[in-house]
Amino acid sequence: MIVNERETPEGLLVAVCDADVLGERFEGDGVTLEVTEKFYGGEAVDEAAVVDSLARATVANIVGTRAVDLAIEEGFVDEANVLEVGDTKHAQLLWM
Template sequence: MSENASDGLLVSERETEDGLLVAVCDADILGETFTEGDLSLSVTEDFYGGDVADAERVAASLAKCDTANLVGETAVSIALEQGFVDEANVLDIDGTRHAQLVWM
C-alpha cells in the first residue's frame, strides 16, 4: 500500500461464479470493525484490501461490476454521486456508511 493510501480509497476486483465483485473502502478504515445492534461490519484486508484508487477509478470499477460492496464516507459518496446506489439503500453502522450494489 502506498504512503498516500490513508488519504484515498482502496478498490479490489475479483471474478466470482456470479460475475465481477468489486469491493471499495476508504483506506483509513481498513482493519476496523463497526458494530451497531445485531449488525457488524469488518473492513478486512482480505476482502477490501486492494489498489489505491481515486474517484474516477472507483466509478469505472462500479460501472463494470456485477456486485459491489462499499464502506466509508468517501466510497459511498462516490457511488451516490455517480448514481450507482440510492441514499435510501445506504446503511449507517456505528457511524460508518455501507452500501451494496447488485445488478440483476
C-alpha cells in the same frame, strides 16, 4: 480509496472502501461490519478508478463515508438504501 476486484462465475465482484476504514470494525443497531484486508484490501485508486470499477461490477460492497457518497453521487446507489453502521456507511450493489 481502495478497490479490490475479483472475477467470479457470476460476474465481477468489487469491494471498495475508504483507506482509513480498512482493518476497522464497526457496530450499530445489531449489525457488525469488519473491513478486512482479505476482502477489501487492494489497490489505492482515485475517484475515477472507483467509478470505473463500479460501472463494470456485477456485485459491489462499499464501505466508508467517502466511498458510499461517491457511489450515491454517481448514481450507483440510492441514498435510501445506505446503512449507517457505527461511524461509517455501508452499501451493496447488485445488477440483475
